[in-house]
Amino acid sequence: MSELNNRRLEIDALRVLWAVRNHGGITRASEALGLSQSAVSHKIKRLETSLDCDILSRKPGASMFTAAGEDLLDYAERILGLHDEALLSLTKTAIAGRISLGLTEDTTCTDLARILGRFRRLHPQVSVRTKVRMSLVLRAMLERGELDAAIVQVFAHEVRPTDILLFREKLHWVRNGDFVVPQEGPVPFLSFDDACFYRTWALDIAQDGDLLLETVFECSSAAGIVAAVISGLGVALLNERHLRPDMVIVTRQLPVPPDLAYVVRRSRKVRNPALDTLVAEIENEISRYGGLTLAS
Amino acid sequence: MSELNNRRLEIDALRVLWAVRNHGGITRASEALGLSQSAVSHKIKRLETSLDCDILSRKPGASMFTAAGEDLLDYAERILGLHDEALLSLTKTAIAGRISLGLTEDTTCTDLARILGRFRRLHPQVSVRTKVRMSLVLRAMLERGELDAAIVQVFAHEVRPTDILLFREKLHWVRNGDFVVPQEGPVPFLSFDDACFYRTWALDIAQDGDLLLETVFECSSAAGIVAAVISGLGVALLNERHLRPDMVIVTRQLPVPPDLAYVVRRSRKVRNPALDTLVAEIENEISRYGGLTLAS
DNA sequence: ATGACCTGATCGAAATTTGTCATGTGCCGA
């Protein structure tokens, strides 16, 4: 009965495909989706059989997807977007209100952007005001009640029970391949800002240990730090996504940095039904995909 | 395991939903889809259960769909459109060429329009030139090789083996509720045009029988005929889709008109790979939905 | 080279989903 003619795509299969790309591999995707590895492998296999064409290239070194696969992914993304929006629209209860939301630079180009865009479309009566600041600043604004909620970075061990975990990421000391960390004397440190909590951690640790860090560069955007590292100005604390092939991770001489977590943290303010909905949509997305992905 | 939370739509279910609307009922949809009535009923039921909301209203008199159902249909249409396009794009082989296509007025606002639009998108290298004419004119153009193919109306008994049947439709004599068909003397006839084959049939039949038709109104567009009928100018031959509640179907005194068929008819010209592809896509659509639907 | 190790493919068995047949129910027109 599985005629070649009877070709159809299933939402599930497309979602799997999408997860495979975004998590980079079948095994990882299966974990995120809460399925066994073989189930995911089978699903893709079936998809390939029913379409009578290869989707994953299985060639080491090459891109994981074939041209047809990339093509299909493109459609998958659009179809899934519509699908999820359709689901949400069914449960929508005309909400109105105002949300003041904080974001970090890093989260502006993740799935969050997609979710926010969809939220606006589904709930035009809600005005969403967004501010992009550094995590420490956002936390302070939350405390002062200037924001209803914010997506901030915190150290993994600082996640509160009320936080909603979006994803984790590793933090690394990095340097240029040519740059040599001085055995003695101060280590040149490239820092985001006064308000960067990486830096706070680094300086604290340095004091405890027998390490001297000298902040030789400050820039509040990641692009600047990346450039400074590549130029060999010193060492910096960067999260995984900013690593470049020409950067080297420093493991000796410097203390191991803690893991990072991206969380949605709400202010302690009174009820905000619009925010409740937005947060619910985010949680929904997380449970569906087993966390959000960094790459948009 | 079938949690309420695990909400997802399946392409199949959406397609069923769509068929239910376009064929006007579960039983009809099941025939078109080649499934049993209970299968369709079950599918919709499952969809409702998994979404935890009603989709069909089941109230006699009211619209078949609930508000949520209408909402969902809207998304279904978009999702299915993307889905089908994705499938086609996987098999596409960059084709180029030129197609000269004829359409009747009636087919411009059916699924054909959607298919043509998609075809243009998928094959930008193919130039599609479309002419809208009356069926008889199109047939003549086909004969003369001025068109590569045309979607024309023919009487059901005139369908050729090489034609691709899109859908059938009934033809009726209609009049205004107030208008009385004269027992004797000529019957005032509202005709499309000289080139209208309804009219040719009517006049032929009239000659054979003992009936006199007098063409009192001519207009090449359906809207004009409809208006003339409503104004009580006479009787006309109209296909089902143009019937209006205030029109009366005349069954006595006039001969029963034959059924109509809409077909794709190709010219006898040489190979045209672009046209082959377009025709294949149309056939594909037909087999998937069990014929095309009239309403866009 | 070798062995630990990771990723994905494959197989049989179990669980779940989906479709069919047979039958029940409610509504409408004669």
Add this chain to the structure above:
DNA sequence: TCGGCACATGACAAATTTCGATCAGGTCAT
């Protein structure tokens, strides 16, 4: 009130999907 029609429902069979276990192929550090 009786068929007839359109849909709902239940039981069951068929198909699909998933899982656990195992296997094959590759990478990497020694």
